[in-house]
Amino acid sequence: MPDRHPDTTPDRHPDTTPDRHPDHNTPHLPDGHPRRALRLGVAGPVGTGKSSILATLCRELAGELAMAVVTNDIYTDEDARFLRSAGVLPTERIRAVETGACPHTAIRDDVSANLDAVEDLEEAYGPLDLVLVESGGDNLTATFSPALADAQLFCIDVAGGGDVARKGGPGITGADLLIINKTDLAPHVEVDVAAMVADASRARDGLPVLALSRHDPASVAQLTDWVRELLVRHRSGTHVPTDPGPMAPHSHSHSHDGS
Amino acid sequence: MAGLAHLLLGDGRLPVGAYTYSAGLEPAVAAGLTRDRIPALLRARLHTAAVTEAAAAVLALRAAGRDPVDYGPVQQALAARTPAAPLREASATLGRGVQRLARRLDPGHPAVAALSGIGPRPLRPVALGALGAVMRVTEEELARGVVYDELQTITSAALKLLPGDPLDSVVWILDAEPHAAAAVAEALAVRTPAGLPARTPPLTEQWALEHAQRERRLFLA
Ligand SMILES: Nc1nc2c(ncn2[C@@H]2O[C@H](COP(=O)(O)OP(=O)(O)OP(=O)(O)O)[C@@H](O)[C@H]2O)c(=O)[nH]1
Ligand SMILES: [Mg+2]
Numbered sequence: 001m002p003d004r005h006p007d008t009t010p011d012r013h014p015d016t017t018p019d020r021h022p023d024h025n026t027p028h029l030p031d032g033h034p035r036r037a038l039r040l041g042v043a044g045p046v047g048t049g050k051s052s053i054l055a056t057l058c059r060e061l062a063g064e065l066a067m068a069v070v071t072n073d074i075y076t077d078e079d080a081r082f083l084r085s086a087g088v089l090p091t092e093r094i095r096a097v098e099t100g101a102c103p104h105t106a107i108r109d110d111v112s113a114n115l116d117a118v119e120d121l122e123e124a125y126g127p128l129d130l131v132l133v134e135s136g137g138d139n140l141t142a143t144f145s146p147a148l149a150d151a152q153l154f155c156i157d158v159a160g161g162g163d164v165a166r167k168g169g170p171g172i173t174g175a176d177l178l179i180i181n182k183t184d185l186a187p188h189v190e191v192d193v194a195a196m197v198a199d200a201s202r203a204r205d206g207l208p209v210l211a212l213s214r215h216d217p218a219s220v221a222q223l224t225d226w227v228r229e230l231l232v233r234h235r236s237g238t239h240v241p242t243d244p245g246p247m248a249p250h251s252h253s254h255s256h257d258g259s
Numbered sequence: 260m261a262g263l264a265h266l267l268l269g270d271g272r273l274p275v276g277a278y279t280y281s282a283g284l285e286p287a288v289a290a291g292l293t294r295d296r297i298p299a300l301l302r303a304r305l306h307t308a309a310v311t312e313a314a315a316a317v318l319a320l321r322a323a324g325r326d327p328v329d330y331g332p333v334q335q336a337l338a339a340r341t342p343a344a345p346l347r348e349a350s351a352t353l354g355r356g357v358q359r360l361a362r363r364l365d366p367g368h369p370a371v372a373a374l375s376g377i378g379p380r381p382l383r384p385v386a387l388g389a390l391g392a393v394m395r396v397t398e399e400e401l402a403r404g405v406v407y408d409e410l411q412t413i414t415s416a417a418l419k420l421l422p423g424d425p426l427d428s429v430v431w432i433l434d435a436e437p438h439a440a441a442a443v444a445e446a447l448a449v450r451t452p453a454g455l456p457a458r459t460p461p462l463t464e465q466w467a468l469e470h471a472q473r474e475r476r477l478f479l480a
Contacts, residue, residue, distance in 0.1 A: 075475040100279040101419040101477045112276030112356035 037068075037128035038234040039118060040227065041107065041149030043171055046137030048157040049181040049214075051079050053223070054132050056214055058088035060224045065129040065231070068093040068121040070114060072106050072136040079134055093125060103136025111148040118148075129231065140169035146241035151230055154244070157181040162191040165200035173203050174244030177210060177226055184213040264394035268387075268404035271411050275356030280349060281416035281478035282409055283308070286466035289473065294421040297413070298431050304409055305438040307458040311340055312384050313405040313446035314455055317398045319388020323370035334377055334385050336452035341382070343464040345471035349480035350382040357386035365393045402446045406439050407432075416478060 042050045054069055061067060067089060071079035077096035084091040097113040099106040106113055118131050133149060135142055144152045154171035156164045159182055165172060172178060178200050186193045193211050200209045208226065212219045233239035267273055284292075287300060318333040341347045358381060361371045370392035374381050381389070384405065391401040414428035449455055467480055 075477065077474065098279045098476060098479050100281070100416070100479075102278050105278055109272075110274035110276060110278060112274065112359065113279050113352075115359070116276070116352065116355055 036122060037066075037118075037126070037131045038231050039131050039133060039148065039150045040230070041133045041135065041144035041152035042155060043107070043135040043142055043144060043152055043175070044137070044155030044179075045139055045160065048137075048155045048160065049179075050134050050137065050155050051082050052214055053153065053155060053179065053181070053212075054134055055083060055086045055088050056220055057130075057132060057224065057227060058083070058086075060220065061130065061227065062089055066125065066127065067130045067132065068118075068125060068128055069095070070117045070121070070131065070133045071096045072099050072103050072114065072134060074099065074101060074103055074136050093121065095121060099136055103138055104142050107133070107135050107142065107148060108145045111145055114148050130227070140164075140167065140171060143171045143175065143244040146243050150234060150239065150241045151176040152244065153177045153179055155179045155181050158183055158186045158191040158193060158196065159189050161189075162196050162199075165196050165203060168203055170244040170246065172200065173205075174207070174242070176230070176242070177208050178204060179223070180209065180211045182213055183211045183219070184215045265396045265400035265404060268391070268394065268396060268401065269407045269411070271408070271415055273360070275360050276353060277356070277408070277412065278415070279479045280353055280412055281420065281480070282412040283463050283466065283480065284413045284416045285420055285476065285478040286463075286470035286480065288420045289470065290462075290466050292421075294417070294423055297417055297421065298434060301410055301413060301431060301435045302438050303460065304413065305406065305435060305442045307460050308463065309406050309409040309439075309442045310445050311337070311456055311458045312409070313402040313442060314449040315382070315384035316387040316391065316405050317402050317446055318449065318452055318455065319385045320391045320396075320398055320401050321388075323373070323388050323392035326369070328369050328373035330373055330377055330381065330385050330388070332452040333388070333455070334379075334382060336455045337382050337384060338379075340455060340457040341459060343459070343467045345467045345480055346459070346464070347382065349467075350384075351380040352479060354381045354383040354386035357383060357390050361386065361390040361393050364390075368393050398447060399443065402443045403439075406442045406446070410435060410439065419477060 042053055044050055058067060069083055069089060073079050073096060080094050080096035083094050095117045097106060097117050114133060121131060122128055135144065152175050154175035158180060180193065180196055180200060183193050197209050197211055210219065210222055212223060214220065230239060271277065282304065292300060315333055315337040319330055322328060322330050322333055338347060341350065358374050365371055370389040374386060374389050387401065387405060410432045414431055417428065418425055470476065470480060
């Protein structure tokens, strides 16, 4: 285990941890100073690379930030096991929650199980800077409730086809950052990354889009810089958690909502 | 109140994390339970776990009405009657969601504040007693809510684990009504924590212990 993670706090069982922090979920103290970690959600369709992004973020940032991970799976702990075996974070800082076969519910309609996991990690290893929460791989409509995630990445990939970005959905149009992943595969699937980024940018009304490949260090650096900047805003109290929006079947940024 | 609180208590969509629980169905299915045996499982739960849970919730609601509020005796009595550790843990996890809701509704309420004083986390029926006090439901409404929730939990989980016509669930629940009424009556008749019935069937415990060892689970317990 790398020594940059001095886990001095014994691993306490949730069952025996008294609830001493009634307002643990409050992001900021009255003076605006954050009392808890930034919670960053990572959502997106199955297999687009969410776990790999978590692994990348842990690998790149765990040296400078105190981090932990919560995964949501249809089956309990596939993602958690993948991340533990990646060796990017001490295994006990990676927790999986049971989602009762309802991964959508667990990150949006009823976030109890995820809040429990995040709070337990903060209690055991805190103070933490960053907690990453991976959604159960699902479709284009699943996004995090702001009651759970302060900010969220939505991840699609070039292998899903160049049209995905145009299809929209709340994650694509409203997530804090849209990632178009696996750009290294673009030539093999005949997708024009620049066009995909342009489509996505149009759908997002100026919200950022990042073309990412774990084989492209410059893109990885852009991702980590975005997270660092977000953390600065979270700490200064200037970042406002935003819901990406309702589960609309299809929406365009230039829809007629400008009143 | 306009009589909505007790409906909320029995609402499976109440956002307190209950969708992660199958009230023993997933462990039972792993042990070979088939869809045609679900009504029998419902009856079995109504004669066992549901009585203990509902009675404990009623005792906690009564404790919540006293000054000072002390949940210690009912929490201990319930823990002692829940010998399988995974079942205690599941109850504490579910209780935590209920506690979060109670705190949101009325953080300063003595019934809510007293939950924090419980060493290990409050078990679900204890937290439900506090929530019941905050929502001002009657003992009978609370007991019926707990019993109904048991039925609804199992039948909802069945849609995931032993799929079939969703309308069957309604038939099963209505057919179980006399047993549910008996469970409510029995729960209300319990006067003291010492008198809390110990009703965890050994098979349920065995299945819960096996479930906790499994890797690919959908539900807590
Ligand atoms: N070529 C390429 N493959 C990648 C990249 N990122 C991830 N992958 C591969 O994509 C596949 C899926 O990656 P995961 O990170 O497991 O995707 P996920 O979204 O977490 O998947 P689920 O949790 O099952 O929904 C794996 O085979 C990864 O190796 C990338 O940048 N380039
Ligand atoms: Mg994954």
